[in-house]
Amino acid sequence: MKYDSITEAIGNTPLVRIDPAVHGLAHVDLYAKLEMLNPFGSVKDRAAWHMTRDRLAQARERGAQLVELSSGNTAKALATLAGLHGLTFKSVTNRMRVPEIKELLLLLGAEIEELPGRSECLDPSDTEDPLTLFHRHLTEEGGAYLHTDQYFNPLNTEAHLTGTGPEILKDLGGRAPDYFVACVGTAGSSTGVARVLRAADPEVRVVGLVADKSDFIPGIRTLDEVREVGLFDPAAYDAVESVTSQEAIDGMLTLLRRCGLLAGPTSGAAYLGAVRHLRAVEAGHTGRVTAVFIVCDRVESYLSYVRQRRPELLGGRPAAHSREALSEEEIRTAPSVDVAGAREWIARERPLVVDLRGPHAFAALHIAGSVNIVDELFGELLRGGLPFGRSRPVLLACPVGEKSARYAALLRRMGHERVRSLAGGVIAWRDAGAPLVRD
Ligand SMILES: Cc1ncc(COP(=O)(O)O)c(C=O)c1O
Structure with missing residues (x-):
């Protein structure tokens, strides 16, 4: 061939x-x-090439940068195609969750812009999500970027x-x-x-x-x-x-x-x-x-x-203290508290409030006095054992109360009886009109 x-x-x-x-x-x-x-x-090579093949020459002429909201295979294919055609590539994402892909993108010469998005992927219906705002900006812009727009591009x-x-x-x-x-x-x-x-x-x-x-x-x-x-x-x-x-x-x-x-x-x-x-x-x-x-x-x-999920497959110790090791029953019955209960608990006992969201979302708005330990980091921390005393009350908060429920179940399994997950997460807190502060 x-x-x-x-x-x-x-x-x-x-x-x-x-x-x-x-x-x-x-x-x-x-x-x-x-x-x-x-x-x-990957499978994304096809889409990346099909979305760009007729537009690369013109983009190069006008000095445009290839850009896509992707932290994975689409970005990898586009970065390669950009290099091949004399363009630069920028990957816009709210969190690079696979470190090897982030490093590979850097090796390919990609620029990576991490935005404070709320979900892992673009949510076009969330008009306040920075990723959505950026997406709109790219679509309107036209000139400086060749935006492949994989979530909407036929x-x-x-x-x-x-x-x-x-x-x-x-x-x-x-x-x-x-x-x-x-x-x-x-x-x-x-x-x-x-x-x-x-x-x-x-x-x-x-x-x-x-x-x-x-x-x-x-x-x-x-x-x-x-x-x-x-x-x-x-x-x-x-x-x-x-x-x-x-x-x-x-x-x-x-x-x-x-x-x-x-x-x-x-x-x-x-x-x-x-x-x-x-x-x-x-x-x-x-x-x-x-x-x-x-x-x-x-x-x-x-x-x-x-x-992270099966350390024993790579010569490590089994992850007994991992949220992946939990049963559905443990997650379903995880200790939780609703917004009104949480507010009252905070006023009465001053629990340690741990916000599991990304640093950008935390910086934008959070519960006063809370500390930010991003989901994966918190998971890592727990692998080493309980990071705080068993008698210390702890309130866990995440976007919608799902991740915090898993960690509350895990902490309970580890013998911590005074932990609660904030039901409905920071979104429920916001929707209830409870106060949030900004850094
Ligand atoms: C590893 C992997 N599998 C599957 C898919 C799904 O493909 P599609 O975007 O066509 O739904 C993707 C998309 O990025 C991917 O990266």
Whole structure:
């Protein structure tokens, strides 16, 4: 294969059958679409190239900077494309959560601007979110930036309408699979492929996978966030199901250790979600079932992600004091207090108020006297044991009360009986008209 440019190597990825002895579904032919073999390493190479290919030359002429709200694979692909075409690239995000990707972006020459966003991904309906404001500024600006706008750009979906979808059909001999399973980030890949497959066979069942509530799987949204994405069309999916980060790691281990696929956690989520869904439906089928899932990127960037959640896999001690080790029951029954109760408790006993949000959100508005220990740092702290005495009352606050509930459950498990999670989080506090201060 001889190419004039590396961009010609984007797409035409292999479709590889997973050995049924591994997934254990005797009547299912399960295929992995290996998007991790795209040249910059992920499914996002297609979207990044499709959104820029006709605009790069003109952007270079006018000295514009390529810019995108991404902290992951889209940024990686765009940074590479920018370098290849003599442009600079800026990644705008509210928190780089995968350190290896941040470092790789810096190595690629990307500029990184971290904004004080409220959610991990853009929420266009939140008019006060700095990330949303910045997004609007970029869209209005025109001149200085080439903004690819992946959350709203139809070319993102089109990359898969013209590439990924038709390739799957072709490799299956012109027939759509019975099931298609993909993780949902911007929704571009799953929607694009689903449209192509449905046009070939309206009976194809499409399963979208998202991260479990308050959980983090790189590159995809949680159940709460997914409806905020411009490209997300609920009609594209027959089911939207959630996967936990622990399940994603389990699925990834199977891909790594049994399938010869050096895939990352989001691919693990897709594999596990596919097998779980197919196991449930297999009984109702007569004859064979064909299914395809997307292997979106490679494992190497996620070693710290794994170390944080399963240290024992990398030679560390098991994380007994980790919020990932909690049961649903422990989280559901975590000690909490509503806004009125919290205000009264603060006035009476002066608990230590720990705000788990990012530093920008904290600086913008917080409960007077609270201290800011960002979610992940607090998790790290607890791995070493209780960071304060058992008799010290502690109120934990996060945006909506989900993360704080997990930590309250964890602290209780560690023997701290005087901890409470602020129900509804800082948003409920604000909505109740309770006072907030600014630094
Ligand atoms: C690792 C990974 N998997 C899956 C996806 C989902 O792809 P899409 O944005 O097309 O929904 C992304 C998106 O960034 C990703 O980074």
